[in-house]
Amino acid sequence: MFQIAKRFLGGFGYNVALLGQVLRHLPALPRQLGRVVQYCGEIGYKTFPIVGILSFFIGAVLALQTGFALQQLGAQNFIGSIVGLSVARELAPVMTAFLLAGRVGSATTAELASMKVYQEIDALRTMHIAPEKILVLPRLVAVLLVMPLLTMFSIFIGWLGGQVVAEFVSFIGLSPNIYWRGLMDFMTAEDVTDGLVKGEIFGFFVILIACAQGLATRGGPREIGFAVTRSVVIGMIFILFTDYFITRAQI
């Protein structure tokens, strides 16, 4: 138990220290803009298609489940509002962050861990170049720029998935007009911004954890795989853990 607590605190401390080092290099950001653009492209390229597919089916399944229950009460008109709120406030930011951890977080950890194992990180240090400046800072800035777009995209596609099911599944048969009116009547701009804020927080820390796990890798090539697994698992636990507290603060 003591060892687990020690490891947890050690890992937490390493993440905080890494964040501190990244912030120290913030004045060098203008010279890292090329890398920021490159990482924006990579994050978008890796995540947008899968976020689209997943979000569509999440919205669709949500509409199917709620539609089945609500049609027995004759309250299908509320499907839009239920799908709208659930997707915007909860499902879109959480699922997008999960996908980010799985696709981008794992690739980031694998890349940095491999650079660490094959001494490329040491080589950078001996060339008087801080890895935090060129490998971590641009990634964190990139995820802050891309995450709102990804979450917004996920929200919209999720709503669309709900509408398709509500319209074309025979036992629901809700017209698109009623679906969208129901959704808009219950939704406020704050619901969407709350979702975007969540996505931003999740994305930032998922990439910070991924970078920390990569840079903390020691030993041989076998450790790269372990580091990737740790990165994804810790990232997902972090998302679910903080989600509760952010939701609590937002309500």
Added chain:
Amino acid sequence: MPPAPPSKSEDTPVRVEVEDLEVSFGATTVLHDISFQVDPGEIFVIMGPSGSGKSVLLRTLIGLLAPSKGSVTIDGQDARNPRTHEAVKSALVFQAGALFNSLSVYDNLAFYPREHRTAREAEIRKKVGETLRMLSLENAADKFPSELSGGMRKRVAIARALVMEPRLLLYDEPTSELDPVMAATISEIIGSLRAELQVTSVVVSHDRDLAQSIADRMILLEEGRIVAAGTPAEVLESSEASIQQFFHPDINVQQPRYRASLSNPPES
């Protein structure tokens, strides 16, 4: 932020001083009471068998590891301060090269001047081209590290260090895993670089031929302690049995018991 050390001349080789150095990892002490001095422009070789602490010593000299006790200074400045290394442009040639695998050979060499903006792109192109020519690597410029042989990787690693225009150049096992011809080429390169660039060089190796051919002075490490120091001839002539065993493993200095028992099996 520690203050930047005062720079002496931009192009003079540097002096390295190590005093009572001790390096520990947890409860394990890897280096004990190490003291030596490397004079400006000298080629100083650190020798010893595997596990004797050579690479740990080298990583401490370049500031990748912090001493537990004692001090390392470069031109009088603390080697733990990254700015000391930045000021003297110390460079390390890694044992396995540590080349950036996602970059071509050309981009590996151009990485330092681009990141530090020490020159414009045209000047970088000229400098990289000259360095590639110096090490006979002109035809490898567009290749990636995975496409290179072991000897070429070592030469690219040396070339990448040279582009930094270092005043202190450290080599970690520069001839390991190379055939004798390539090892001789690398030792020639190290010698000629000192002659041409007047750089202070510290070479870690367990290659006796390399040490004898290039070293001005050397130390021999064993289990983290210096067991012999001086010119290669002085170290070679040392009467210590362990040193003789290291330089002449074919001579059975200590007459291990198992050999004696093989030649004269004990009577039961």
